[in-house]
Amino acid sequence: MSGQKTVTPNADSLVASIKAAKTRGLPPVDKWDPAFCGDLDMQIKRDGTWFYQGTPIGRPGLVKLFASILKREGDDYFLVTPVEKVGITVEDAPFLAIDFEAEGEGTDQVLTFVTKTDDVTVAGPDAPIRVERDAETGEPSPYVLVRRNLEALIDRKSFYRLVDIGAHHEGWFGVWSKGEFFGIIPSDELP
Numbered sequence: 001m002s003g004q005k006t007v008t009p010n011a012d013s014l015v016a017s018i019k020a021a022k023t024r025g026l027p028p029v030d031k032w033d034p035a036f037c038g039d040l041d042m043q044i045k046r047d048g049t050w051f052y053q054g055t056p057i058g059r060p061g062l063v064k065l066f067a068s069i070l071k072r073e074g075d076d077y078f079l080v081t082p083v084e085k086v087g088i089t090v091e092d093a094p095f096l097a098i099d100f101e102a103e104g105e106g107t108d109q110v111l112t113f114v115t116k117t118d119d120v121t122v123a124g125p126d127a128p129i130r131v132e133r134d135a136e137t138g139e140p141s142p143y144v145l146v147r148r149n150l151e152a153l154i155d156r157k158s159f160y161r162l163v164d165i166g167a168h169h170e171g172w173f174g175v176w177s178k179g180e181f182f183g184i185i186p187s188d189e190l191p
Contacts, residue, residue, distance in 0.1 A: 026068055026147070027068055027069055027081075029069055029070070029071045029080045029148075030071070030148060032080050032081065032082050032085075033085075034080065034081065034082060034083050034084055034085045035085065036078075036085050036086075036087070037084050037085060037086050038086060038087070039086065039087040039088070040052075040079065040086040040087065040088055041053045041054070042066075042079070042086075042088040042089070043088065043089040043090070043091065044077075044088070044089070044090045044091060044094050045091050046091045046092040046093075046096075046153065047096060048095065048096030048098075048115070048116040048117075048153075050063045050066065050067075060117075063117060064117050064118060066079055067094070067095070067117040067119070069081060070094055070150060071085075071148070072094070072148070072149050072150055077089070077090045077094060092141070092153055093143055093150075093151045093152055093153040094150050094151070094152075095115040095116065095117060095119060095146050095150065095151065095152035095153070096115060096116045096152055096153050096155055097113040097114070097115050097121075097144055097146075097152040097153065097154045097155060097158055098114065098115065098116050098155050098158065099113070099114050099158055100112060100113040100114070100154075100158055100161070100162070102165055106167070106176060107176050107179055107181075108176075108179075109165075109175070109176045109177055110122060110123075110124075110177055110178055111123040111129075111162075111175065111177040113144050113146075113152065113154070113158075115146060115152050119146050119147070119152070121144060121145065121146045121147070121152070122177070122178065123144050123175075123177035123178065123180075123182065124177050124178030124179070124180050125178065125179075125180050126145075127144060127145040127146070128144070128145055128180070128182060129142060129143065129144045129154075129174075129175065129177070129182040130142070130143050130182070131143070131182075131183070131184050131185070133185075140159070140184065140185070141153065142154040142159050142162070142184070162175050162184070163184070166184060168187050169181045169183075171186060171187050171188070172184070172185070172186055172187055173185050173186070173187050173190055
C-alpha cells in the first residue's frame with residue numbers, strides 16, 4: 001500500500017480545493033498539472049447550461065466557480081484544481097456569449113462580448129471570432145475565444161446583431177474588431 005488516499009472525484013471536493021487555493025482573479029489552471037482522477041458526471045450543454053448528475057446547476061455562483069477552473073487539452077475538457085483533475089463533457093463550446101457591445105466604426109470598431117458566466121472578452125487578434133457552417137444545412141455557428149483555448153458560442157440574437165453591423169472586405173462579409181477583420185461568409189454567397 002502506497003499510503004496515498006484514493007480520491008473519488010465529486011463536485012464538493014472540487015469546490016473545497018478551489019476555495020483552498022485562494023487565488024485572486026482566474027486561477028492559474030494552465031500551471032496546475034495534478035493526476036487525472038476520473039470523469040465527473042458533469043456536462044455543459046450547447047445553451048450554456050451546466051448539469052451535474054443529470055440535473056441543471058441552479059446556483060450561478062457555483063457555475064462561475066466551476067467555469068473558472070475549466071481547462072481544455074486537445075478535444076477534452078477538465079475541471080482542474082491544484083490536487084484534482086476531472087473530465088467533463090462539453091456538448092459544443094464551454095461558454096455562451098449572450099451579448100456584446102460595439103464601440104467605434106470600421107477598422108476602429110471594438111466588439112466586447114459577455115458570456116452567460118459573466119466572462120468578458122474583446123474580439124481581436126488575441127480573441128478571434130470564427131464561424132463554422134454545417135456541411136448539410138449551411139447554418140452558421142459563430143464562436144469567440146474567451147481565454148486560453150476556451151471558446152464561447154455566440155448566441156443567435158447576438159449573431160444577428162453582428163450581421164447588422166457587418167461589412168464587406170476582400171471578398172468576405174464579416175465584422176471588424178481591434179483592427180482585425182473576421183469573415184462570416186464569402187460575399188458572393190450572400191443573396
